[in-house]
């Protein structure tokens with residue numbers, strides 16, 4: 435249900451921004467989602483279809499841009515994209531911790547009319 439509140443906030447922001455720009459309709463919204471944010475594209479799309487009903491964002495196309503999560507090795511300092519399995523540094527096998535890249539969730543751009 436995480437995506438429900440996230441999508442609600444997303445629509446509110448998008449509609450506010452579009453109205454500020456004097457637009458009467460939103461055609462497309464490009465979203466940036468970090469892999470660590472645990473937000474699923476499909477769920478956002480599903481809630482968007484329901485929650486945008488009756489707003490100027492209804493029927494807007496959602497474009498998802500995924501940002502892979504970045505880790506940094508505590509042993510050698512190497513920065514790397516999290517492997518599919520585990521968190522180990524590909525260089526030395528040391529323990530990695532998230533750098534914060536990959537937690538993003540924001541609207542990158544919108545197409546309005």
Ligand SMILES: [Zn+2]
Nearest residue numbers: 507510523526
């Ligand atoms: Zn390392």
